[in-house]
Amino acid sequence: MPTNKNNSSHNGVYNSNTSQVIDPCVLDHDKQKVIAFHFAKIMDSLGLDRTDPSLQETPNRVAKMYVNEVFRGLNENNFPKITLFENTSGYNEMILVDRIALYSYCEHHFVPFFGEATIAYIPNDHVIGLSKINRIVQFIASKPQIQEKLTTEIGQKFNEILQTQDVAVFIKAHHLCVASRGVEDNRSVTRTSFFSGKFQKEKMKTKFFDSMDKF
Ligand SMILES: Nc1nc2c(ncn2[C@@H]2O[C@H](COP(=O)(O)OP(=O)(O)OP(=O)(O)O)[C@@H](O)[C@H]2O)c(=O)[nH]1
Numbered sequence: 001m002p003t004n005k006n007n008s009s010h011n012g013v014y015n016s017n018t019s020q021v022i023d024p025c026v027l028d029h030d031k032q033k034v035i036a037f038h039f040a041k042i043m044d045s046l047g048l049d050r051t052d053p054s055l056q057e058t059p060n061r062v063a064k065m066y067v068n069e070v071f072r073g074l075n076e077n078n079f080p081k082i083t084l085f086e087n088t089s090g091y092n093e094m095i096l097v098d099r100i101a102l103y104s105y106c107e108h109h110f111v112p113f114f115g116e117a118t119i120a121y122i123p124n125d126h127v128i129g130l131s132k133i134n135r136i137v138q139f140i141a142s143k144p145q146i147q148e149k150l151t152t153e154i155g156q157k158f159n160e161i162l163q164t165q166d167v168a169v170f171i172k173a174h175h176l177c178v179a180s181r182g183v184e185d186n187r188s189v190t191r192t193s194f195f196s197g198k199f200q201k202e203k204m205k206t207k208f209f210d211s212m213d214k215f
């Protein structure tokens with residue numbers, strides 16, 4: 001264990017700027033500070049020298065990344081602003097958005113899984129702004145989970161927002177917990193899908209898969 005003047009052995013919140021440990025009761029609302037404190041402990045347990053200038057800010061950096069970025073989907077207040085338009089043209093065919101970049105985290109190992117999502121729906125009274133589809137997918141992906149749950153949650157969220165049962169979701173992802181450790185298979189890909197309403201019919205599933213970009 002390295003010796004460290006920033007002392008992680010106290011039961012409190014670590015502040016790398018002041019090198020002080022703060023009573024956690026004072027700041028228990030502040031997730032970032034609590035996470036930084038505990039991440040500093042993890043680093044100490046691994047024998048990392050947190051006095052190294054390159055590592056000094058790592059606990060705060062990781063905490064900021066967890067709360068504001070990669071796990072922002074845990075806080076519903078971060079849900080993106082949604083723009084719906086009246087379906088004035090009476091469009092009643094499938095709308096499909098393909099190749100949506102997706103980054104999530106495996107809840108078992110806390111390492112990323114990433115890939116692409118395809119979303120399709122048949123509108124009722126409203127259509128959604130296209131970029132909002134990407135934003136919703138990215139928001140729901142931004143938390144620790146398994147791919148199956150992510151797929152279902154995205155499908156159900158679009159059912160709710162678009163007020164239509166006719167939704168399909170397909171996700172293709174690489175899991176770093178499979179690729180970079182454990183079985184160390186960096187070739188295998190996991191595919192999951194969600195079908196509701198008309199998309200449960202074989203004909204619509206075929207249409208959905210035929211419309212997807214094959215590359
Ligand atoms: N179904 C499902 N499993 C996942 C997902 N992400 C990771 N896993 C699996 O979760 C399992 C956790 O298994 P454990 O045996 O508890 O963990 P482990 O000892 O690290 O297992 P290995 O990865 O086989 O080394 C592993 O088989 C992972 O591949 C996911 O999105 N869906």
Ligand SMILES: [Zn+2]
Binds near residue numbers: 106108110175177178
């Ligand atoms: Zn995993």
